[in-house]
Amino acid sequence: MGGESDSADRAEQEIVYCALNDNIIILNFTISYPVIMMDRLQTLEMFVSVADQGGFAAAAKTLNVSPPTVTRAIGELESRLGVSLFHRSTRAVSLTDDGASFLPRARQILTDIQDAERRVSGAQSEPRGQFYVTAPVMFGRLHVLPVIADMLDQYAQLDVRMMLIDRNVRMVEEGIDVAVRIGPLADSSLLAVPIGYIRKKLVASPAYLARHGFPDKPSDLSRHQTIGTTGPRTMAEWRRDGKRIKTKPRLLLNTRDAAVAAAEAGLGIANLLSYQVEESIRQGKLIELLKPVDPLLLPVNLLFESARRSLPATRIFIDAMKKRAADQGLASAESAQNV
Numbered sequence: 001m002g003g004e005s006d007s008a009d010r011a012e013q014e015i016v017y018c019a020l021n022d023n024i025i026i027l028n029f030t031i032s033y034p035v036i037m038m039d040r041l042q043t044l045e046m047f048v049s050v051a052d053q054g055g056f057a058a059a060a061k062t063l064n065v066s067p068p069t070v071t072r073a074i075g076e077l078e079s080r081l082g083v084s085l086f087h088r089s090t091r092a093v094s095l096t097d098d099g100a101s102f103l104p105r106a107r108q109i110l111t112d113i114q115d116a117e118r119r120v121s122g123a124q125s126e127p128r129g130q131f132y133v134t135a136p137v138m139f140g141r142l143h144v145l146p147v148i149a150d151m152l153d154q155y156a157q158l159d160v161r162m163m164l165i166d167r168n169v170r171m172v173e174e175g176i177d178v179a180v181r182i183g184p185l186a187d188s189s190l191l192a193v194p195i196g197y198i199r200k201k202l203v204a205s206p207a208y209l210a211r212h213g214f215p216d217k218p219s220d221l222s223r224h225q226t227i228g229t230t231g232p233r234t235m236a237e238w239r240r241d242g243k244r245i246k247t248k249p250r251l252l253l254n255t256r257d258a259a260v261a262a263a264e265a266g267l268g269i270a271n272l273l274s275y276q277v278e279e280s281i282r283q284g285k286l287i288e289l290l291k292p293v294d295p296l297l298l299p300v301n302l303l304f305e306s307a308r309r310s311l312p313a314t315r316i317f318i319d320a321m322k323k324r325a326a327d328q329g330l331a332s333a334e335s336a337q338n339v
Contacts, residue, residue: 041113043073044106047085050074051103055093104173111175115307127313128157134171135180138256138276139300140164143328144180147320151313158313166256171303177314179303180321182273190303195322196330197297198274202238203286207266215269215289218245225268228252229259238271260286273298275330300330 049059050070060067078085085099095103135144140162148160171179185192215221228249238245251267253259256276263270264285280286302321308314325331
C-alpha cells in the first residue's frame with residue numbers, strides 16, 4: 001500500500017477489510033464514520049485557524065501541526081465542497097466569498113461541540129478549556145481584566161481569550177462565552193445579567209479651568225474648547241438634564257484613553273463615562289463640571305447564550321463581576337449616581 005495516495009491510506013484505516021476468493025469482505029464498517037467525522041472536525045479547526053491567523057504557517061503553528069498538513073487538509077476540504085475558500089498569494093491568504101460564508105457555520109459547529117463537551121464535564125467541576133470574553137476597551141482593562149487575572153490564578157486548567165473592542169460583536173458567530181454590554185440592550189435570545197450602572201460626566205483639568213474658567217450652565221460650553229471621540233461608541237451628542245448641548249470639538253480622538261489623557265493635559269472639556277474618569281477625579285487630575293440634577297444611568301449587563309449558563313467558567317465569571325461592580329460602587333443606581 002506504500003505507493004498509494006494519502007487518501008487511500010486513510011481509507012485503509014477507516015474500513016477494515018480482507019480478501020477472500022477475490023471478494024472484499026467488510027469486517028468492521030462501524031469505525032469508518034467516527035474516523036471520517038474526526039477528520040472533518042479537525043479540518044474545520046484548521047480552516048477556522050487559517051482564517052483567524054491569516055496564513056497556513058501561522059495556523060499550523062497555533063495547532064501544533066506541520067504546514068503541509070494544514071495545506072493538504074484545506075485543499076481536500078475545498079475539493080469536497082467544490083469551491084475555493086481562500087485567495088492565496090505569496091504575501092497573504094484571505095477568504096473568498098464562499099469562505100466568508102462558510103466561516104461562521106464552521107465556527108458554530110466547533111463551538112457547539114466545545115459546549116457539549118464542557119456541559120458533560122459537569123456543572124460542579126472547575127473551569128477548564130478556553131473561556132472567551134469581550135468588553136469595551138477601557139471597561140475591560142479596568143474591571144474585567146482584574147477578574148480574569150484572579151480566575152487564571154485560581155484555575156490552572158483554564159485559558160482565557162479577551163476581545164476588548166468598542167463595538168458590539170456577533171457573539172454566536174465569534175464563539176464568545178460572555179459579553180459585557182453598556183447601555184440599552186436590543187431584543188435578542190441572549191440572556192442578560194445586570195451588574196451595575198454608569199453615567200456620563202463632563203470633566204476638565206484644574207489647569208484648563210484656571211485659564212478658561214468654569215462653565216456655569218450648559219450653554220456656556222459653546223465658548224469652551226471641547227474634546228470629542230470618534231468610533232461606534234462616540235459621545236457625539238452632549239446632553240444635560242435631557243437637553244442637547246451644542247459643541248464643536250477642537251480635538252477629536254479615536255480612543256477613550258487618549259481623550260482622558262488629553263483632558264488631563266488641559267486641552268479642553270471632555271464628555272466621558274464615569275468609570276473612565278473616576279480615578280483621574282479621585283487623584284485631582286480632573287474635575288467634574290455641570291453635574292446633572294437627574295443623571296441618565298446606563299446599565300451594564302453580562303450577555304451570554306442560555307447553553308453557556310451552567311458552564312463553570314461562566315458562573316464564576318458572572319459572580320466575580322457582580323462582586324467587582326459592588327466593590328466599585330456600580331451595583332446600584334443610587335451609588336452609581338454618586339460615583
